[in-house]
Amino acid sequence: MKAFSRLLAGLLYTPARNSKLRLLRAYLAETPDPDRGYALAALTGTLAFAEAKPAAVREVARRRVDPVLFDLSYDYVGDLAETVALIWPTSGGMRDLRLGEVVDTLTLAARAKVPELLEGWLDRLDAEARWALIKLLTGGLRVGVSERLAKAALAEHGKVELAQVEEIWHGLDPPYRTLFDWLDRKAPPPQIDAGRLFRPLMLAHAIEEHELFALDPRDFRAEWKWDGIRVQIVSGPNGTRLFSRGGEEVGTAFPDLVERMAFPGVVDGELLVRRGEGVAPFNDLQQRLNRKKASARHIVDYPAFVRVYDLLFEGEEDLRHLGFDARRARLETWVGKTGLATGVIDLSPLVPFADWEELGRHRLSAGALNAEGLMLKRADSPYVSGRPKGFWFKWKRAADTIDAVLMYAQRGHGKRSSFYSDYTFGLWTEPGGELVPVGKAYFGFTDAELAELDKWVRNHTVDRFGPVRQVEAGLVLEIAFDSAQRSTRHKSGVALRFPRVARIRWDKPAGEADVLETLVKRIPA
Amino acid sequence: MRPETWVRPTPSGLFVEPGGFYIDPSSPVDRAVVTHGHSDHARGGNRRVLATAETLAIMERRIGADAVGSTQALSYGETVEVNGVRVALAPAGHILGSAQVVLEWRGSRVVVSGDYKRRRDPTCPPFEPIKCDVLVTEATFALPVFCHPDDKEEVARLLRSMAVFPDRTHLVGVYALGKCQRLIRLLREAGYDRPIYLHGALIGLCDLYRERGVDLGELAPATEAPPGMFAGALVLAPPSSLGDRWSRRMADPVLSFASGWMRIKQRAKQRGVELPLVISDHADWNELTRTLDEVGAPEVWVTHGREDALVHHATGRGIRARALSLLGFEEEGS
Ligand SMILES: [Zn+2]
Ligand SMILES: [Zn+2]
Numbered sequence: 105m106k107a108f109s110r111l112l113a114g115l116l117y118t119p120a121r122n123s124k125l126r127l128l129r130a131y132l133a134e135t136p137d138p139d140r141g142y143a144l145a146a147l148t149g150t151l152a153f154a155e156a157k158p159a160a161v162r163e164v165a166r167r168r169v170d171p172v173l174f175d176l177s178y179d180y181v182g183d184l185a186e187t188v189a190l191i192w193p194t195s196g197g198m199r200d201l202r203l204g205e206v207v208d209t210l211t212l213a214a215r216a217k218v219p220e221l222l223e224g225w226l227d228r229l230d231a232e233a234r235w236a237l238i239k240l241l242t243g244g245l246r247v248g249v250s251e252r253l254a255k256a257a258l259a260e261h262g263k264v265e266l267a268q269v270e271e272i273w274h275g276l277d278p279p280y281r282t283l284f285d286w287l288d289r290k291a292p293p294p295q296i297d298a299g300r301l302f303r304p305l306m307l308a309h310a311i312e313e314h315e316l317f318a319l320d321p322r323d324f325r326a327e328w329k330w331d332g333i334r335v336q337i338v339s340g341p342n343g344t345r346l347f348s349r350g351g352e353e354v355g356t357a358f359p360d361l362v363e364r365m366a367f368p369g370v371v372d373g374e375l376l377v378r379r380g381e382g383v384a385p386f387n388d389l390q391q392r393l394n395r396k397k398a399s400a401r402h403i404v405d406y407p408a409f410v411r412v413y414d415l416l417f418e419g420e421e422d423l424r425h426l427g428f429d430a431r432r433a434r435l436e437t438w439v440g441k442t443g444l445a446t447g448v449i450d451l452s453p454l455v456p457f458a459d460w461e462e463l464g465r466h467r468l469s470a471g472a473l474n475a476e477g478l479m480l481k482r483a484d485s486p487y488v489s490g491r492p493k494g495f496w497f498k499w500k501r502a503a504d505t506i507d508a509v510l511m512y513a514q515r516g517h518g519k520r521s522s523f524y525s526d527y528t529f530g531l532w533t534e535p536g537g538e539l540v541p542v543g544k545a546y547f548g549f550t551d552a553e554l555a556e557l558d559k560w561v562r563n564h565t566v567d568r569f570g571p572v573r574q575v576e577a578g579l580v581l582e583i584a585f586d587s588a589q590r591s592t593r594h595k596s597g598v599a600l601r602f603p604r605v606a607r608i609r610w611d612k613p614a615g616e617a618d619v620l621e622t623l624v625k626r627i628p629a
Numbered sequence: 630m631r632p633e634t635w636v637r638p639t640p641s642g643l644f645v646e647p648g649g650f651y652i653d654p655s656s657p658v659d660r661a662v663v664t665h666g667h668s669d670h671a672r673g674g675n676r677r678v679l680a681t682a683e684t685l686a687i688m689e690r691r692i693g694a695d696a697v698g699s700t701q702a703l704s705y706g707e708t709v710e711v712n713g714v715r716v717a718l719a720p721a722g723h724i725l726g727s728a729q730v731v732l733e734w735r736g737s738r739v740v741v742s743g744d745y746k747r748r749r750d751p752t753c754p755p756f757e758p759i760k761c762d763v764l765v766t767e768a769t770f771a772l773p774v775f776c777h778p779d780d781k782e783e784v785a786r787l788l789r790s791m792a793v794f795p796d797r798t799h800l801v802g803v804y805a806l807g808k809c810q811r812l813i814r815l816l817r818e819a820g821y822d823r824p825i826y827l828h829g830a831l832i833g834l835c836d837l838y839r840e841r842g843v844d845l846g847e848l849a850p851a852t853e854a855p856p857g858m859f860a861g862a863l864v865l866a867p868p869s870s871l872g873d874r875w876s877r878r879m880a881d882p883v884l885s886f887a888s889g890w891m892r893i894k895q896r897a898k899q900r901g902v903e904l905p906l907v908i909s910d911h912a913d914w915n916e917l918t919r920t921l922d923e924v925g926a927p928e929v930w931v932t933h934g935r936e937d938a939l940v941h942h943a944t945g946r947g948i949r950a951r952a953l954s955l956l957g958f959e960e961e962g963s
Contacts (some may be wrong), residue, residue: 116904117893169773170945176938178773183895190774190892231776235894515872521884521901522877562874570899571872 105201105229107135108143109236115147115247124248124506139203143280146240147249151278153210155218156241158184164219164226169193185242189235197230204279206240242553251350262287267489270304273294302336302351303370303416303424304489308479308496315497316480317460318411325428326455326463328475329498329589331386332376332580333393335410340368346375347625357395360403361410364446368419369438373412373452383411385628386601387589405467409620412443413452413479416487424487427535432486453547464498474628476586477501487594503584504626505606506531507617511541515571523554524561524573527605531579531596531620539577540596540620548584549602550600557608580609580617588626598623632763632928636732636739638953643741643765645732648714650679652730652741657954661698662716663725664743666691666806679703679711681718683726683841690837706753720927721745722756723910724807725838730761731940740924741765742931746909747916748780751814752807752843758923765953766920768913769887777889777913783906784815790883790904791863794943798859798879799904802868802886807829807910809865810838812887813845816863817906826851828866828875873902889913918942 114127132140145151158463165188166174174191181187206225213221222241226234239245259266264287276283282294298382334349344365346355357363357570358375377388388406392398413436416424436451443449455478457463463478470477477500487493508529516525526546530539549557560579567574584606592598598620635646642654647827650660657674664670664680666687671680672697672947678685682702683930689697703709705728718728723744740761747756770777771784791799803809809831816825824847827835832850853862861882870876871884886902888907893906897905912920921943928949931939943950 116898117905119901144733170941172941173773173938176935177772180772180935181893186894187774190776229786332932387799448676492945515901516903519881522874558874 105203105231105233105237108133108139108203108240108469109232110238111143112245112247113232113237115249119248119521120519121253124253125257125260127330128249128254129260131627132257132261134482137204137284138207138279139280141281141284142203142207144254144280145278147245147247148254149243149245151207151240151317152243152570153241155210155213155215156222158161158242158478159312160219161238161242163183164188164222165191165525166525168223174331183323185235187237188238191230192226192234194227195230196226196228196234199228200227201225201233201237203240204248206237207279208368210241231451232604246555257285258287268293270351270489271403272301274302274347282423301338302337302345302347304351305334305336305349305372306414306487306496307491308481308491309491309493309497311480311497313464313498317496321459321463323482324431324480325482326457326466327452327479327481328375328470328473329479329500330383330411330452330475331474331476332374332383332389332411333373336416337365337369337371337373337374337410339365357398358408359390359398361408361448364448367442368417369415369442370417371410371412371435371438371443372414372416372451373410373449375410377406377408385474385589387628390589408530409448411452412439414487418519427484427486428481429483440493451521454571467499467501471628475501503606504584504588505584506623506626507580507609507612508578508583509539509614509617510561510575510579510581511539511574513557513575520554524559525554525558529556529583529603531618531623532615534536534619534621537619539567542594542596542598542620542623543583543585543603545581545583545603553605577614580612580614581605581611582607588623590627596620596623597606598627632737632739635734636763636765637696637735638932638955642955643953644697645714647734648668648711648732650711650713653743660711660787662730663688664721664730664741665724668725668746670743674699679709679716681705681726682730684728685726686837686841687726687834690833691806700878702935718767719757719759720754721765722747722750722753724750725753725841725843727811729756729759731761731942737762739763739765740926742920744769744911745920746912748777749816750811750910752811758920761926763928763930764921764924764926765930765932766917766918766939768931768939770909770913771917771931773914775889775892775913775937776915777892778907778911780908781819783887783908784812784819786945787816787885787904788819788821789907791861792883794883795861796880798862798882800866800871800876800882801906802871802878802884802888802902803831803865804888804910805867806834810843810845810885812865812908813848813909814843817844817846819941821863822846823863824849826862826864826866828852828864828870829867830867830870840883841850843922868900921946921948935947942956 113133115124118124169191177191178187228289255269261270282310285291286293336347338345344362348354392406415431415438423505439451455466467478480497482495510527511530512528513524514526528541528544530541561575564576565573566576583603585603586599587601589599630796641656641738643652645865650662653664653670655659661675663680666684671688673692675698677699679701683699685702703718705720706720708715717731719731721727721729721743732739738761740759744767745756753946761931764774797803829852883903885904887906887908891897891905891907929943932953932955940950940952
């Protein structure tokens with residue numbers, strides 16, 4: 105627990121991804137099995153102890169220390185694990201506790217025994233390790249380790265490609281012994297049950313006109329880039345799973361899809377909501393995504409389906425080494441034979457074009473179709489996980505822009521922590537009216553522009569709240585965004601997708617920035 | 630004589646009525662006794678000030694001799710009479726010159742602790758517990774979650790981090806008075822003998838400590854060095870300048886902050902601190918409660934911090950305890 109607590113504290117305090125990676129790598133190298141595997145599972149949120157609820161932890165502490173002092177302390181500190189760790193009356197640190205011991209003991213323990221176990225452990229650990237133990241038991245570590253970062257650390261630890269780890273990760277369970285045996289060169293790669301496995305996705309690079317025009321249009325195929333969420337359907341004898349692009353299972357929110365999909369294979373596509381003959385705006389899908397479990401009403405109101413564009417496996421046969429055209433032919437046959445019959449799968453059509461100009465004209469209609477733009481895929485490209493160069497490109501539809509007024513600025517993180525680099529911008533309720541915040545942008549500007557923005561913020565501050573400064577309504581930012589949608593969570597009633605600073609309009613008087621109505625009109629019906 | 634009849638809180642601070650003087654007044658008064666030089670205790674504009682010679686020197690450095698008023702220096706252990714009230718100063722162990730105020734009138738003794746700590750500080754003599762009828766105690770860290778670790782351990786963590794990241798600047802936030810000089814002394818005792826770079830706001834008080842015989846080793850102003858020089862260097866700065874433009878010249882700095890508040894991880898995290906050092910010039914919970922036991926006062930007045938918890942604890946031990954709400958003291962300076 106000592107090593108784990110050091111890792112946890114290090115990760116908490118370290119904002120930079122590279123430093124986090126370094127801490128993880130060192131931990132994996134120095135820590136024996138099964139502890140390192142359990143630690144990784146805890147960090148990525150795959151380890152849960154249903155028996156150890158925060159309320160139980162609090163009760164254990166209130167029994168051991170003066171409850172009045174405990175409550176005053178908890179009020180002040182605000183974090184349960186930290187309060188208990190610090191207030192626990194023994195100095196501890198005598199005998200360390202292995203992560204594996206905690207997991208094994210809790211797996212076997214009756215629920216009623218948990219408080220007693222916890223008390224014994226807290227007595228033998230020091231404050232930092234107590235904190236880590238409680239965090240581990242109650243979940244919610246929140247130290248900024250994504251699954252992807254954990255996989256990157258594993259790849260670096262074993263000196264293998266990230267894709268190799270990603271390929272098998274979803275077939276493994278904590279404490280990942282077979283994985284570590286392989287990474288430590290003690291065993292061949294783990295064998296996993298292909299029927300339940302997420303295959304890491306192939307991703308595209310963004311491309312601009314001038315780069316595109318240098319390519320030969322005959323080498324490429326085009327499809328719409330749909331504005332939904334990318335999913336992978338994995339179906340086999342053990343059932344059907346729906347994975348998001350990061351490999352998280354999203355099937356429980358879409359039982360209407362999962363129950364109708366039963367075919368052996370792995371398919372890549374876009375999860376969308378239908379509206380009439382077409383595709384509903386992203387906001388409709390958001391309604392479904394907002395819920396962990398779908399209600400019958402939602403299923404009817406927001407009918408979901410998957411528009412497929414690639415076939416990775418047909419039955420047991422791995423098609424990923426084939427070129428795009430060959431896979432596409434297999435896909436089309438498969439959709440006709442199997443996909444359409446499900447009633448919740450259709451085919452993403454190819455967009456025919458002779459040259460880039462023609463494709464450019466198609467691109468103009470992307471908005472009307474609720475598509476984000478076009479995808480370009482090399483006719484001969486195999487399906488390679490990650491973002492390989494030269495194969496797939498996304499050519500987004502021209503971004504919308506709006507002229508907004510800078511309202512608040514907040515300090516950034518890591519390298520930017522001395523700069524005011526996170527900007528909240530707003531629009532006028534009416535000409536000469538008030539400003540309402542509509543979004544936040546933290547990229548789109550160069551380092552030199554950042555320095556100027558920072559200076560402007562410091563010189564025009566009217567109020568401060570912790571790390572946030574409120575500024576005079578005096579600077580116009582041209583904000584580019586992918587789409588606007590209705591939002592009940594924002595005071596303005598509008599939320600922007602991917603807002604970024606397109607230009608700083610030093611020249612434009614703030615009074616001439618846009619009014620909210622202009623933005624509201626951009627929300628797709 | 631019941632103590633509350635002759636010592637009482639007022640909007641200007643704790644007033645010793647028969648003596649006609651205030652302790653650490655928050656607004657200008659005719660006569661002030663000042664426990665130590667921190668800005669929330671030692672303010673300008675009073676007509677007459679009684680304090681240790683060190684505290685008076687600090688005040689002059691900080692606010693200028695004119696603003697201090699006419700001064701009277703008192704050494705630890707020395708006693709004067711002010712309008713019949715006997716006044717003595719005893720070491721508080723908080724910073725250079727810091728003192729407890731020992732007041733005696735008609736057979737009753739009140740001790741005002743000022744800010745204090747109980748652990749060793751190489752820049753000032755240790756706190757002396759004094760038996761009394763009333764203890765007026767500070768309560769900055771009066772919650773049982775505050776248990777400051779050994780400062781040698783904390784300094785060792787700083788040195789370890791410097792060894793692990795030899796190319797990065799270690800930028801440590803320290804309060805200009807007390808923490809800065811204590812940390813430098815602790816580093817020197819731990820064997821760190823390279824120059825330590827100082828933000829301009831720290832230089833004057835370091836000079837004063839040296840004039841008073843505290844050996845701080847080689848110090849250099851951080852403002853004059855070329856940017857490249859900071860790789861691997863140790864730079865001390867006031868906490869307020871940590872996330873500021875000032876720090877941009879540093880090579881990929883490790884932000885650190887030496888304060889008792891760093892005990893709370895979320896606090897450190899909020900301030901963007903990567904290397905929190907739990908080094909405090911205030912008593913932690915154990916020191917506060919141990920002091921109550923040692924001075925044996927049947928009555929305790931708690932001020933300046935988390936009063937509720939200490940009042941609750943004292944009451945549980947049969948001590949008459951109450952919170953004094955004195956104005957003007959800040960959390961900063963810890
Ligand atoms: Zn002080
Ligand atoms: Zn104070």
